[in-house]
Amino acid sequence: MIQPSGRRAFLRNAGAGVLALGAAPWLAGCGGVVRDDLADPSVARPRGVSTQEAEWLGLAALAPSGHNAQPWTVRIVQPGRWVIGSSRERWLPAVDPDNRELLLSVGAFVENLSLAVGTKGYRLQVAPLTDESHAADLLDVRLTPIEPVNYPLERMRQRCTVRAALPSRPLRAKDWEALRAHAPEQVFYYQVGSRQAELVRTATLEANRGQAARDDSVRELAAWIRWRDTAARTLRNGLTPEAMGIHGLTGWYVRHFYTPADVLTADFRRRTLERVTEQLDHNGGWIAVTSTGPRLADVVAAGRVFERLALEALALGIAVHPMSQALEESPWSEHMSDELGLSEAVQFLLRVGYVEDYPRPMSLRMPLVRFVTV
Numbered sequence: 001m002i003q004p005s006g007r008r009a010f011l012r013n014a015g016a017g018v019l020a021l022g023a024a025p026w027l028a029g030c031g032g033v034v035r036d037d038l039a040d041p042s043v044a045r046p047r048g049v050s051t052q053e054a055e056w057l058g059l060a061a062l063a064p065s066g067h068n069a070q071p072w073t074v075r076i077v078q079p080g081r082w083v084i085g086s087s088r089e090r091w092l093p094a095v096d097p098d099n100r101e102l103l104l105s106v107g108a109f110v111e112n113l114s115l116a117v118g119t120k121g122y123r124l125q126v127a128p129l130t131d132e133s134h135a136a137d138l139l140d141v142r143l144t145p146i147e148p149v150n151y152p153l154e155r156m157r158q159r160c161t162v163r164a165a166l167p168s169r170p171l172r173a174k175d176w177e178a179l180r181a182h183a184p185e186q187v188f189y190y191q192v193g194s195r196q197a198e199l200v201r202t203a204t205l206e207a208n209r210g211q212a213a214r215d216d217s218v219r220e221l222a223a224w225i226r227w228r229d230t231a232a233r234t235l236r237n238g239l240t241p242e243a244m245g246i247h248g249l250t251g252w253y254v255r256h257f258y259t260p261a262d263v264l265t266a267d268f269r270r271r272t273l274e275r276v277t278e279q280l281d282h283n284g285g286w287i288a289v290t291s292t293g294p295r296l297a298d299v300v301a302a303g304r305v306f307e308r309l310a311l312e313a314l315a316l317g318i319a320v321h322p323m324s325q326a327l328e329e330s331p332w333s334e335h336m337s338d339e340l341g342l343s344e345a346v347q348f349l350l351r352v353g354y355v356e357d358y359p360r361p362m363s364l365r366m367p368l369v370r371f372v373t374v
Contacts, residue, residue, distance in 0.1 A: 032240055034361075040058060041058045041061055044369055046373065055116070059153060060112040060113035066105065067238060068238055068363050069224060070237050071090040073136075084106060084141055088136075094220040095220060104306065107302060112307060113141075117143060120148060121148040122146060127139065155314055157361070160360070160363065166353025169192070169284055169353075182305060183308075186290045189287050200349055205280055206332070208272075208276045222264060236364040236365060236370075237366050276323075279323070289305055292344060299347060302347040320350050321352070324348055326349060
């Protein structure tokens with residue numbers, strides 16, 4: 001048995017926090033729960049939801065969200081008409097008090113849904129039901145027939161957030177043009193070494209430092225980490241060690257011995273900042289995504305732009321890592337647009353770079369019965 005003093009030493013040496021260590025082949029048996037280990041979320045569908053609707057909604061739910069909280073809800077009013085909202089229990093009030101990032105996640109969910117239904121000959125008509133981000137019901141969604149549109153839906157299944165260090169070389173011009181083609185007036189790239197990239201790096205590090213010092217934000221993070229495999233299999237949301245990049249012997253140890261209390265320790269906070277610094281020092285630059293206005297519909301639309309960009313990036317071998325802490329913390333949140341010379345509000349800051357071997361998705365997804373009602 002490891003004694004308390006020895007345990008603390010092990011934690012320091014093993015890499016507390018979100019330190020990502022590569023697992024040697026002989027440690028493969030130490031792996032935790034990943035997405036492929038669990039049944040497809042669309043398999044267990046609520047009564048009254050068709051197989052086709054379940055497939056669409058399962059693809060939509062592959063969208064990313066803060067702490068992988070998966071805040072969206074869907075109520076099927078009638079065939080071809082749905083209401084999309086959010087669940088209060090999956091809000092993140094410490095880092096997202098205005099639900100701005102929640103709306104962006106809902107937008108990414110809607111974009112996946114739009115692409116999925118388009119392949120079957122439907123267009124998604126989306127109208128806001130409110131301008132209040134804390135409302136339970138947010139969007140009215142209706143399907144109208146169109147000619148089917150080809151789109152490689154497998155991209156949604158393969159897309160993931162890449163937190164690893166990335167090569168410090170700029171994006172190629174042709175790749176950047178492909179990324180911004182969907183919404184050139186809302187997507188801006190600042191290559192590594194530029195003044196703007198250095199500005200974003202500094203702001204991101206200081207914002208992370210501020211959040212690491214705040215107990216409310218650290219407690220919120222702790223509440224969404226699924227250290228135990230049993231919690232991961234039961235809840236199927238939040239951040240697992242595997243999704244955070246903690247593999248091998250270190251992953252085995254934290255899954256068996258870590259608790260939320262460990263997240264609050266000074267050592268965990270320090271090592272988290274060390275990992276953030278490593279990420280900030282290794283990338284090909286930053287992409288900023290803006291909204292076209294301040295209203296709820298504008299923010300949701302920015303989430304859709306982000307998701308389309310992220311799916312395109314996968315096809316180009318480009319990793320995308322949202323690191324928008326500077327948009328969550330003062331004073332950077334108030335001045336980021338001005339500092340970058342942009343006329344509209346920045347909604348995403350994305351660390352980007354080429355990745356030789358795009359990793360398989362590991363973050364978990366809830367079954368439809370957890371967020372879909374009829």
